Amino acid sequence: MGDLSNGRGGSSVHVIQPGDSGFATTRVDALLNWAKKYSLFQYPYVTACCAMEFMAMASPRFDMARFGAEAPRFSPRQADLLWVVGTISQRQAPALKRIYEQMADPKWVLAFGTCASCGGFYDNYTTLAGIDKVIPCDVYVPGCPPRPEAVIDGLLLLQDKIARGDRTPGIVKPRTDPLVMGPDGIELVQIGKKPVLDGGSEA
Amino acid sequence: MSKKVLDLLQEKFGAAILATHAQFGDDTAVIEPGSWRAVALFLRDDPRLGMNMFTDLCGVDYLNQRGEDEPRFEVVCHLRSLQYAHRIRIKSRIGDAEGETVEIDSLVPVWKGADWFERETFDLMGITFKGHPDLRRILMYPEFKGAPLRKDYPASKTQPLIPYREGTLDKLFPFGPDEGMAFGRQTHDYRNDRGES
Amino acid sequence: MEPLDQDLAEGELELPSEPMLLNMGPSHPAMHGTVRIVLELSGETIMKSDVQIGYLHRGFEKMCERGTWTQIFPYADRLNYVSPMLNNVGFALACEKMLGVTVPERCQHYRVVLGELARICDHMICSGAMCMELGAFTPFLYFARAREIIWDIFEEETGARVTHSFGRVGGMAKPPTADFKAMIRAGLPRVMQMVGEGEKLILKNRIFLDRVEGVGKISKEDALALGWTGVCLRSTGAAYDVRKTHPYMTYDRYDFDVPVGTQGDNYDRFMCRQDEIRQSIRIIDQALEMMADSGPINIDDPRIVLPPKEDVYTTIEATIQHFKIVMEGIKIPAGECYSYTEGGNGELGFYLVSDGSGTPYRVRIRPPCFPIVQGLSQLINGRMIADVVPTFGSLNMIGGECDH
Numbered sequence: 001m002g003d004l005s006n007g008r009g010g011s012s013v014h015v016i017q018p019g020d021s022g023f024a025t026t027r028v029d030a031l032l033n034w035a036k037k038y039s040l041f042q043y044p045y046v047t048a049c050c051a052m053e054f055m056a057m058a059s060p061r062f063d064m065a066r067f068g069a070e071a072p073r074f075s076p077r078q079a080d081l082l083w084v085v086g087t088i089s090q091r092q093a094p095a096l097k098r099i100y101e102q103m104a105d106p107k108w109v110l111a112f113g114t115c116a117s118c119g120g121f122y123d124n125y126t127t128l129a130g131i132d133k134v135i136p137c138d139v140y141v142p143g144c145p146p147r148p149e150a151v152i153d154g155l156l157l158l159q160d161k162i163a164r165g166d167r168t169p170g171i172v173k174p175r176t177d178p179l180v181m182g183p184d185g186i187e188l189v190q191i192g193k194k195p196v197l198d199g200g201s202e203a
Numbered sequence: 204m205s206k207k208v209l210d211l212l213q214e215k216f217g218a219a220i221l222a223t224h225a226q227f228g229d230d231t232a233v234i235e236p237g238s239w240r241a242v243a244l245f246l247r248d249d250p251r252l253g254m255n256m257f258t259d260l261c262g263v264d265y266l267n268q269r270g271e272d273e274p275r276f277e278v279v280c281h282l283r284s285l286q287y288a289h290r291i292r293i294k295s296r297i298g299d300a301e302g303e304t305v306e307i308d309s310l311v312p313v314w315k316g317a318d319w320f321e322r323e324t325f326d327l328m329g330i331t332f333k334g335h336p337d338l339r340r341i342l343m344y345p346e347f348k349g350a351p352l353r354k355d356y357p358a359s360k361t362q363p364l365i366p367y368r369e370g371t372l373d374k375l376f377p378f379g380p381d382e383g384m385a386f387g388r389q390t391h392d393y394r395n396d397r398g399e400s
Numbered sequence: 401m402e403p404l405d406q407d408l409a410e411g412e413l414e415l416p417s418e419p420m421l422l423n424m425g426p427s428h429p430a431m432h433g434t435v436r437i438v439l440e441l442s443g444e445t446i447m448k449s450d451v452q453i454g455y456l457h458r459g460f461e462k463m464c465e466r467g468t469w470t471q472i473f474p475y476a477d478r479l480n481y482v483s484p485m486l487n488n489v490g491f492a493l494a495c496e497k498m499l500g501v502t503v504p505e506r507c508q509h510y511r512v513v514l515g516e517l518a519r520i521c522d523h524m525i526c527s528g529a530m531c532m533e534l535g536a537f538t539p540f541l542y543f544a545r546a547r548e549i550i551w552d553i554f555e556e557e558t559g560a561r562v563t564h565s566f567g568r569v570g571g572m573a574k575p576p577t578a579d580f581k582a583m584i585r586a587g588l589p590r591v592m593q594m595v596g597e598g599e600k601l602i603l604k605n606r607i608f609l610d611r612v613e614g615v616g617k618i619s620k621e622d623a624l625a626l627g628w629t630g631v632c633l634r635s636t637g638a639a640y641d642v643r644k645t646h647p648y649m650t651y652d653r654y655d656f657d658v659p660v661g662t663q664g665d666n667y668d669r670f671m672c673r674q675d676e677i678r679q680s681i682r683i684i685d686q687a688l689e690m691m692a693d694s695g696p697i698n699i700d701d702p703r704i705v706l707p708p709k710e711d712v713y714t715t716i717e718a719t720i721q722h723f724k725i726v727m728e729g730i731k732i733p734a735g736e737c738y739s740y741t742e743g744g745n746g747e748l749g750f751y752l753v754s755d756g757s758g759t760p761y762r763v764r765i766r767p768p769c770f771p772i773v774q775g776l777s778q779l780i781n782g783r784m785i786a787d788v789v790p791t792f793g794s795l796n797m798i799g800g801e802c803d804h
Contacts, residue, residue, distance in 0.1 A: 045427055047434050047456055048800055049481035052562045055525070056551070059544035074429045091344040092434070092455045094365050095426050121474070124358050124459035125351050126343070133367040145562055227497055227737040256640075257627040259738075259766040263753055268761075279751065281738055281766070285624060285638060288645055292738060316627030319774040327461075342454035342803055351462060358462050 029165070036080070036106065037162040038068035040155075043079035045099060048086030050113035053145040062148040067155055076102040081158075082135075087115035088128045100135040108162070109137045110154060114144045117171075132169070140171045150174075208252060208291050215245055221296075231292040239278075239295050240308040246282060246291065247313055254282040254291065260310070260320035262328035266300075266354040274298045276305050276330060280317075302329060302353060309335040327352040419447055424788065426455045429533070434799035435773070437780075437788065444784040449777050456799035464763035468729025469495055469569060472763060477563040479765060480801040482525050483518035483744040485511075485554075488567030493648060494739035494750035495569040498732045501699055507571050508649040509691035513584065514566070516680040516687070517554070521547050522744035522796070523631075523673040523680075524595065530670065530793030531602055534611055539598035546594035549587045556583060569730055570705040571698030581688050588681055595677060612666035616779045616791035619664060626778075627771030630746020631676065632795060635661035635668035642742040654686045666794040673796075704730055729758020738766075745769045745796055767801040 046054060057064050064070050073079040076099045088096055100109065111131050114120040117140040119129030131137055138161065141154035154172040161170060209223045209230050219238035224231050234242050246254040258281040266275055276298035283290045298305035309332035310317040321332045322341040329350030332338060340347065346364060349356055425436035434456040440448040460479065464472050476491045477484040489511045496503065503511070528543035551561040556577055558564035566573050602608050618628075620636040633640055641658040643651040659675035661668030698705040702721045711718035734756035740749040749766030772795050780788050 044429075046432075048458075049478050049563055052481060052525075055544055056548065056561075059548065060541055061545060061548045072429075087456060087458055089455060089457055090361060090363055091457065092426060093363070095455075097365060099427055122458045122463065124462055125356070125360050125362070126457050126459045127361075128363075134365060136368070147561070226735045227500075229736075229738050231736075255621075255624050256629075257625065257771075258747070259627075259749055259751065259764070261751060261764045263762045263764075268755070279736075279764075281749070281751070285640060290738075314627070315622070315625045316771050316774065319770060320627075323770075340454075341452075342457040344454070351459070358459070358466065 030163075033163050033165060037159040040069040040081040040108075040158075041071050041073045041079045042069055042081045042083050043074070043076055043099065043103070044072050044083045044085060045096060046083075046085040047088065047092065048113075048115065050085045050115070050145040053143075053148055053151065054083070054085045054112065057148040057151055062152065064152070064155070067152065067159070069155055076100075077104060079103060080107050082107065082109045083112055084109065084116040084131050084137075085112040087113075087120065087122060088131055089126050090128055091126070093128045093134050096131065097134045108139075108158060109135055110158060111137045111140045112151060112154075113146060114142050116140075117142055120144060137169055138167065140169065142172065142174075146172075208289055211249070211251060212242065212245075212291075215249075216242060229292055230290065231294060234293050234295045236295045236297050236307050239293075240310065240313065242293060243280075243310050243313045246293070252289075253284045253286050255314075256283040256285055257310075257314035257316035257320075258283050258290070260317055260324060262324045262330050262352075264302075264328060264352065264354045271300075275300050275302060276328065278307055278324065278330060280310065297330070302350070302355075304331075305329060306331045306333055308333050309338075311335055326350070329353065417442075422785070426452075432529075432792075432797055432799055434803065435792075435797065437776075437792075439785065439788075441785070444786075446780050446783060446785065446788070449780050451773060451776050453773060453799075454803050456803040458800070458804070460765065460804040461763055464760050466759070468726075468758045469732060469760055470725075470730065472760065473567055474563070474565045476567075476765075477565050478800050479767070479804060480522070480744050480748070480798045481562060482798055483515075483522035484563050485514045485518035485566065486522075486741070486743045487748065488565065489515050490739070490741040490743060490748045491750055492567040492569055493741060494737065494752055495730070495732060497739045498735065498737045498752060498754060499569070499704065499730075501570065501701065501704065503571050503699055504696045505650065506692050506695040507697045509687045510572060510576055510697065511567070512649055512651065512654075512687045513684050513691070514554075514557070516684050517550050517584075519744055520591065520677050520680050521550055523677050526793070526796040527670060527673055528598070530666075530790060531598075531608070533789050533793050534608060536602055536605070536608065539602050542594050542598035542601075546591045546598075549591050553580075553583050553587055556580075568698070568705070570701060571696075575697045581691075581693075584684065584688060588684065592678075592681060595674070599674060609667070611786070612670060612790050612794070614663070615666050615783065615787050616669075616794065617663060617665040618775060618779060622778070623664065623775070626775045628746065628775060630742070630744075630768050630772075631669055631672045632772050633746065634658065635672045636664035637662055642740055642747055646740070648741060650687070650690070651683075653690065654683045656683050656686075666790050669794040731756065731758055732760075740766070743768050743801075745772065745798065745801070765801075765804050767804060769795065769797045769802045773797050773802055 044054060056062060082100060082103060111117045115122065116131050119127050139154045139158045141151050143150050150172055157170050157172060209232060212232055213220050216238060219235045220232050221235055222233040246252050260280045263277045263279060264275065265277060274296040277294050277296050279292060279294045281292050295307060297307050309321055319341060321335055322338060324330050325332060325338050326340040326342050327350060344364060347362055419440040419442055422439045422441055424439065426434055436452040438450040439446050460475050463475050472491060473488055476487045479487045524543040524547055528540035532540040554564060555561050557580060558566040618636055620638050623633050623636045624638060629640065637660060639658060639660045644658055656679045659672045661672050706725055707718035707721050712722045732754045734754055736753045738749055738751045740747050746768030748768050751764040753762035755761040776792060776795060779791050
C-alpha cells in the first residue's frame with residue numbers, strides 16, 4: 001500500500017510488503033531478539049558435578065539473574081534454553097532427546113561442561129560422548145567443571161548469537177584477563193579501563 | 204580380637220571354609236559356594252558374632268589370572284557387627300571360564316540390604332543370585348547386552364539406545380574466527396600468546 | 401461419590417479401579433537429576449514405588465582398570481562431587497593401607513582439615529537443596545554463599561573450586577600455602593554466621609516442620625539391615641561413625657561429638673547434618689592448632705612419591721623415579737584390601753584388588769548412599785507424593801556416588 005504519513009510531517013509508517021526486508025522488519029527482529037536474549041527461561045537439565053557450579057552461578061556471588069536468565073522452568077514446554085549440565089549417559093540420552101523435542105521454538109541448547117560437550121574423560125560403554133550426538137547444540141562451555149565466569153561467558157556468547165540470529169555452534173575459549181605488575185603486586189586490568197587493584201575475594 | 208571370628212567360623216563349618224587369611228588386617232574367609240547362605244545366617248544369628256550390618260557385596264572377574272580349572276569369578280561380601288565392631292570378608296569362587304552359568308545363593312533373606320548390591324553384581328558382572336526377589340538390571344538399561352565389568356567386555360563398546368545425529372560438529376582446534384567471546388577476541392590473540400603464527 | 405439410593409450399611413462402595421502410574425524423573429528438579437521413581441498411586445497415596453537409579457552410571461570401576469593408581473584420583477573426585485576431598489583422602493588411605501605406609505603427621509592434619517571443610521560443604525548443600533525443594537529458596541542461597549567462602553579456601557590451596565584431584569598416594573599434591581590457617585580462621589566464623597542465619601529462617605517455620613517431622617521414619621533395625629551408615633543411620637539412634645569407632649589418621653586426637661537422632665525421620669536427619677557442621681568446625685579448629693607450620697607433607701619414599709621437579713630436570717635418579725612412577729604406576733603389592741572412611745554420607749569404602757603391577761586390577765567403591773536409596777521405597781510407601789520430596793532430599797543421594 002505504500003507509505004502512510006500524517007500530513008503534519010514527522011515520522012512516517014512504512015507498511016511492510018511481502019518480500020520486503022525494510023527498516024521496520026529489521027527493527028522488529030532486533031527488538032524480538034533483544035527480548036529473547038534477555039529473558040531466557042532456562043531448563044536446567046542437571047545431572048552431575050557441574051551442578052555444583054550451576055548452583056554457584058545461580059547464587060548471589062556470580063548471580064545469573066543479572067543477565068536475565070535466572071528463572072528456571074522445570075517444564076520443557078515453558079522453557080527456551082536447555083542447559084545440559086553434567087554427564088549424559090546412554091541411559092539418559094532418550095530422556096534428553098524427549099525433553100528437547102518437547103520444547104517449543106525458539107529454543108537453544110547450552111552444553112555446560114566437558115561431559116556434555118564431548119563426553120569428558122569418560123570414554124566408556126555408558127557415556128554419551130557429547131550431547132550433540134542426539135540434539136543440536138548452540139554453545140559449548142568446556143571445563144570440568146567450568147568456572148562460573150566461563151559459563152557466564154557462554155551465556156553472553158549465546159546472547160550475542162541470539163541478537164545476531166546466528167545458529168552456528170560456538171565454543172567458549174579460555175580467557176586470561178591481562179595482568180600487570182603493579183607496585184603492590186599483580187593487578188587485574190579490566191579491558192578498556194585503567195589498571196585497578198583487585199579488591200579481594202569477597203563478593 | 205577379630206581373630207575369633209575366623210576361629211568360630213572354622214569351628215562351625217570346618218570343611219566348607221576353603222581358606223582364610225588376614226592380609227592387610229582384613230579377616231577373610233573363602234567359602235564353598237554351597238554353604239554361602241548357611242555361613243551368612245550363622246554370622247548374623249550367632250550371639251558372639253552378631254553381624255547385623257551388611258556393608259558391601261561385589262564380584263571380581265579373575266579371567267586368566269588363575270589356573271584352568273579354577274572358577275573365574277569371585278563374590279565378595281563385607282559384613283560388620285554394630286555391637287562388637289568387628290568385620291569380616293567372605294568370598295566364594297564360582298563360575299566357569301566362559302561365564303555362562305555363574306550362580307550363587309542370594310543373601311536377601313538374610314539381610315535386606317543385599318538386594319541392590321546383588322542386582323548391581325548381576326548387572327555389571329553377570330552373576331545370578333538364586334532366590335533374589337527381583338533380579339534385574341539396576342545401573343544399566345534393560346536393553347543392554349552383556350556384563351560390562353567383565354574383563355572380556357571392551358571398555359569403549361557402547362550400545363546406544365537412540366541413533367546418533369548425522370554430521371556432528373567437528374570440534375577440533377583451531378576454532379573458527381567466529382567463535383568465542385566478542386570482547387575476548389578483540390583484545391586477545393590467543394595464538395600469539397602461545398607463540399604460534 | 402456414592403449414589404444416594406445405595407444402602408451404606410452394606411459396606412464401602414467398591415469402584416473397580418487401576419492404580420495410576422506416575423513417573424518422577426529422571427529429569428526432575430527434586431530428583432537430583434538422576435533418579436527415576438515410578439509410583440503406583442491411589443489418589444495421592446503411594447501404594448508401591450520403584451526407585452530406578454543408574455542414569456548417571458559413568459563406569460568408574462571400569463575406568464579405574466586402565467591407567468595407574470594415581471590416575472584414579474580425578475575419577476574418585478567425581479564420585480561424591482559435593483565433598484570431593486573426602487573421596488580423595490579415602491582412596492589415598494586405601495592405597496596407603498595396601499602399601500603399609502603412613503603419611504607424616506602434618507599431612508594427616510592437613511587431610512583432616514580439607515576433608516572436614518568438604519564435609520561442611522556437603523551438609524550445607526544437602527540441607528539447602530532440601531529447603532529449596534520444599535519451597536524455601538532463601539536458606540539455599542545463604543548456604544551457597546557460605547560455600548563460596550569455603551571454595552575460595554579450596555581454590556587457594558588446590559587450584560580448583562570443585563573436583564580438586566588434590567590427594568596423592570603418600571601425601572598431597574602440594575603443601576599448604578602460607579595463608580592456609582589464616583584464611584580458614586577468617587572464613588569459618590562467617591560460614592557459621594550464614595549457616596545460623598539460614599537455620600533461623602527455617603527451623604521455626606510451621607510448614608517446614610510439618611513436612612519433615614514424622615515423615616520418612618525408619619527404625620534402627622531396618623536401617624542396619626539395609627546397610628545404612630552415616631547421618632541417616634545415626635538419625636535412627638545407632639551411634640556409628642567411622643571417625644569414632646575405627647579412628648583413622650589423627651581423628652582419635654580431636655575432641656568432638658557425634659550427633660545421634662532418635663526418630664529416624666527427615667527432621668532428625670536434617671538436624672544431625674546441621675549439628676555435624678558445628679562439630680566439623682570444632683575439628684578444624686583443633687586440627688589447625690595441632691598442625692605444624694613446617695615439615696614434610698609427602699612420605700619420603702621414592703617408590704611412591706614423585707620427586708621435586710628441580711631434581712627431575714637435573715639428576716638422573718629423580719628422572720628415573722619420575723618416569724617409573726608416571727609410566728608404570730605405583731607398585732602396590734598383590735592382594736586385596738578394604739579400606740573405609742567416613743564420607744559425606746556414611747561409610748565410604750574402597751575394596752581394591754591389586755595384581756602387583758602399576759595398574760589396578762579391580763577397584764570397587766562401596767558408595768554410602770547406594771544402600772540408603774535402597775531404603776527409599778520403604779520410606780515412601782504409604783505416604784503421599786508430596787512426602788517424596790523432603791524424604792528424598794534428606795537422604796542426600798549424590799548421583800555420582802550412587803551410580804558410580
